[in-house]
Amino acid sequence: MKYAFYPGCVSRGACPELYTATIEVCSILGIELDEKSLEGASCTGAGVLQEKNQRLGDTLNARTFAMAEASGLPLMTICSTCQGVMAQANERLLSDSDYLESINEDLLEEGLQYKGTIEPKHLLWVIAEDLGIEFLKSKIVRKLPGWKLAPFYGCYIVRPSKALGLDVNPDRKQALEQVIEAVGAEVVDFPGKTLCCGFPLLTINPKNSINMVANHTLDAKDRGADAMVTPCPLCHLNLDGYQPKASSVSNREIDLPIIHLPQLIGLALGIEPQKMRLNKHIVSTKKLLSELAVSP
Amino acid sequence: MEVKLKIRRYDPESTDMVAHYQEFALQMDDAATVLDGLIQIREQVDGTLSLRCSCRAAICGSCAMKINGEAGLACNTKIIDVMPINGSPITIEPAGNMPVIKDLIVDFQSFWTKIKAVEPWLQPESKQPVAEYIAPEEDMIHLAGVVSCILCGACVSDCTVMEVDENFLGPAALAKAYRFTRDPRDASDDKRLSVLNEYGGVWDCTRCMKCVEVCPKGVDPMSRIMMLRERVMENGHNNTNGARHANAFFDSVKHSGWLDELKLPIKSFGIFNIKAMLGLIPLGIRAQLAGKRPPIFHKSIPGAKNVRKIFEKVENK
Numbered sequence: 001m002k003y004a005f006y007p008g009c010v011s012r013g014a015c016p017e018l019y020t021a022t023i024e025v026c027s028i029l030g031i032e033l034d035e036k037s038l039e040g041a042s043c044t045g046a047g048v049l050q051e052k053n054q055r056l057g058d059t060l061n062a063r064t065f066a067m068a069e070a071s072g073l074p075l076m077t078i079c080s081t082c083q084g085v086m087a088q089a090n091e092r093l094l095s096d097s098d099y100l101e102s103i104n105e106d107l108l109e110e111g112l113q114y115k116g117t118i119e120p121k122h123l124l125w126v127i128a129e130d131l132g133i134e135f136l137k138s139k140i141v142r143k144l145p146g147w148k149l150a151p152f153y154g155c156y157i158v159r160p161s162k163a164l165g166l167d168v169n170p171d172r173k174q175a176l177e178q179v180i181e182a183v184g185a186e187v188v189d190f191p192g193k194t195l196c197c198g199f200p201l202l203t204i205n206p207k208n209s210i211n212m213v214a215n216h217t218l219d220a221k222d223r224g225a226d227a228m229v230t231p232c233p234l235c236h237l238n239l240d241g242y243q244p245k246a247s248s249v250s251n252r253e254i255d256l257p258i259i260h261l262p263q264l265i266g267l268a269l270g271i272e273p274q275k276m277r278l279n280k281h282i283v284s285t286k287k288l289l290s291e292l293a294v295s296p
Numbered sequence: 297m298e299v300k301l302k303i304r305r306y307d308p309e310s311t312d313m314v315a316h317y318q319e320f321a322l323q324m325d326d327a328a329t330v331l332d333g334l335i336q337i338r339e340q341v342d343g344t345l346s347l348r349c350s351c352r353a354a355i356c357g358s359c360a361m362k363i364n365g366e367a368g369l370a371c372n373t374k375i376i377d378v379m380p381i382n383g384s385p386i387t388i389e390p391a392g393n394m395p396v397i398k399d400l401i402v403d404f405q406s407f408w409t410k411i412k413a414v415e416p417w418l419q420p421e422s423k424q425p426v427a428e429y430i431a432p433e434e435d436m437i438h439l440a441g442v443v444s445c446i447l448c449g450a451c452v453s454d455c456t457v458m459e460v461d462e463n464f465l466g467p468a469a470l471a472k473a474y475r476f477t478r479d480p481r482d483a484s485d486d487k488r489l490s491v492l493n494e495y496g497g498v499w500d501c502t503r504c505m506k507c508v509e510v511c512p513k514g515v516d517p518m519s520r521i522m523m524l525r526e527r528v529m530e531n532g533h534n535n536t537n538g539a540r541h542a543n544a545f546f547d548s549v550k551h552s553g554w555l556d557e558l559k560l561p562i563k564s565f566g567i568f569n570i571k572a573m574l575g576l577i578p579l580g581i582r583a584q585l586a587g588k589r590p591p592i593f594h595k596s597i598p599g600a601k602n603v604r605k606i607f608e609k610v611e612n613k
Contacts, residue, residue: 009555013590014583040599043554047503048545051525056610060549063606106609110602159505191365196456196504203564204499204538206575211460212502241579241588280587 001130002032004068006086006120008079009043010233017277018233021262022078022123024276028269029131029139037071038064044085047156047200055103061089062103065120066112075120078262080232084156084164086120091163119165122157124231124261128175133182140183141270145291147185149264150220150228151176153194154235179261180229183268188225192216197235202242213239214246217256227257227288229264236260240282257285267292299324299375300385301333303345306396315396319385324375330388331359331370334400346399354512357448361400362389367450367510391453393466407449410465414473414488421483429481442475442520444513451507451517463496467507467517470498474520477527489524489531498524499538540564550607553597557590 011019026033041064043049045057064086068075077083093100094116104113121129127136153176158166166172177187198212217239220228230236240258247254263276273292278285299322306315320337331349338345347370348358354372363373364380364387378386394402420429451467452458458466465473473492476482492498498521507517529539544563548556565572583589597603 009557013555013557014588016587040553040597040602042597042603043549045549046545046555047522048542049549051522051542052529052546053526053610054522055613056607059606059610060603063603106606109605155504155506159509161509195506196502198502200502200504201457201500203541203561204536205461208457208461208464208500208502212456215460241583244578244582277587282582282586282588 002073003076004037004071004073005033005035006038006075006077008082011078015233017280018260021266021276024271025262025266034073038067041067044082046081047085058089058092059103059106061086062093062114063107065118066114068118075118076126078123080154080157081234083122087163124175133178137182140268142268144184148188148224148226149180149185150188150190150225151193152228152230152235154197154232158194188223190219190223192219197238199234199238210242210246210249213242214250217254221256227259229259231261243283257283257288302385302387304389305399307398326376328375329371330363330373346401348401357446360391360448360450367453369512391449393452393458407452410469414469416472418482419484420481431480435480439475442471442515445515450510454506454510456504456506457502464500465496471515471517471520474524489528493528493533499536537564553600553603556594
């Protein structure tokens with residue numbers, strides 16, 4: 001299976017470990033990533049650009065979709081925020097042909113036209129739907145030692161549910177749990193798994209943002225989680241990067257590693273932790289990985 | 297069909313006063329709503345079960361509560377749609393982010409205080425007209441979605457910011473505020489936008505879309521908050537972390553095609569905000585040590601000039 005790969009800004013910036021782990025995992029799972037088609041694609045706007053100008057955001061995303069269409073490949077992302085913002089833009093573009101036509105006028109100069117055939121797909125959905133959980137299970141070579149893992153979807157891969165096709169594909173609401181179970185770990189369910197990690201408030205209201213980090217990580221930990229798994233690099237940045245602060249604000253030790261989805265899969269596929277930069281997290285994964293009998 | 301409801305009970309006048317869950321098994325028609333189930337319990341099983349309801353038709357907004365952990369109106373939620381596949385009961389809890397008075401009844405005092413805080417009434421500039429105010433039809437059509445709000449509190453119940461900050465005005469009040477800033481008969485935009493720019497206003501929304509998802513009337517509160525952000529900035533309020541963040545993000549994508557993660561927090565807090573800059577240092581050091589610092593020299597994407605051209609085209613529209 002081959003995809004036009006849209007890595008997003010964060011996996012090329014503050015989360016290089018996500019990018020590396022994705023490349024490693026996709027290579028083993030036979031997911032071929034075409035990095036060329038979308039190398040000139042812009043940021044989705046992440047919902048922030050849309051605060052200033054939604055039409056501009058829709059135009060930039062239509063441009064990315066047109067590039068993917070030109071490659072003849074389906075579009076895959078590894079960022080929940082990119083997934084959500086692209087799905088919302090796509091919904092607006094596809095529900096109003098006059099709007100799409102006027103957006104396309106602004107793409108004409110570059111020789112691009114969006115015909116409306118793209119469905120952006122997160123790696124999580126590619127694995128659960130295009131490859132299938134059974135296929136993933138068949139590739140597993142390393143058993144994870146009874147880890148209890150809390151799923152953390154965050155917001156943009158579950159809401160708005162209609163734009164993300166959750167009504168048509170209800171299994172998407174359980175995809176992360178399915179992967180956790182497929183790799184042989186135990187799911188620690190908790191109500192915060194589809195709530196906000198606090199990242200969007202980080203520079204606007206740091207106090208609220210850090211309280212969100214504290215609430216979610218402590219809740220998961222109190223329910224017995226050894227680590228948290230997320231398909232969103234922004235959730236990772238906040239839950240990992242600001243965990244020390246959340247710990248001091250809440251006056252409790254947290255020490256809960258925040259693992260990217262492909263890092264978890266990669267461990268079960270037998271990839272060495274340091275190849276996926278698991279030793280490059282703010283909250284150390286050393287204790288967790290020591291049970292794997294390989295040092296990070 | 298057989299239905300199991302697990303209801304959170306709390307009675308401040310009982311001897312133990314401890315909130316607990318109680319399970320009820322019922323026989324219900326396939327077309328029954330959650331409210332039908334609750335009324336059946338109250339009328340036939342346990343007359344002490346307390347809940348608010350009135351119209352039973354999603355008009356009055358009385359029966360918002362948490363159904364399987366997510367806010368909704370009990371009267372327009374069919375039991376068959378929320379029955380867990382694994383046979384476990386449907387969980388019914390009072391709305392969140394408001395204190396519980398008894399069982400499924402919560403205290404709306406803070407809700408009304410916030411609605412009142414945005415002055416939800418027309419404040420026209422000119423003298424009252426002799427007959428009625430005339431508003432262009434298209435303006436009122438634009439407001440049709442937001443005036444559908446029935447003040448049920450579902451959005452407030454599930455707001456992820458109100459969970460950590462009771463000062464936040466919240467989705468219902470902000471959507472209401474939007475409705476008045478966009479009403480052509482209202483003339484106090486400057487005052488309204490300046491209040492909404494304050495702490496607890498439009499910038500404190502975390503864009504989680506929970507309110508969009510749970511609103512039973514399609515009010516889409518978060519989009520209204522985002523439109524208010526745009527209006528606040530257009531109105532000249534660019535001196536908040538939120539506005540600086542949006543402007544820095546915009547500039548970064550415009551000039552390089554993607555996000556400069558290193559400059560974004562610096563520009564958002566403001567480089568001369570010494571306290572915030574010092575506050576960034578511990579994270580900066582941790583990120584540096586972990587090899588997670590974004591590149592110092594931010595390279596443009598290939599063809600960034602094409603992205604810039606699109607910005608120019610759309611900005612000039």
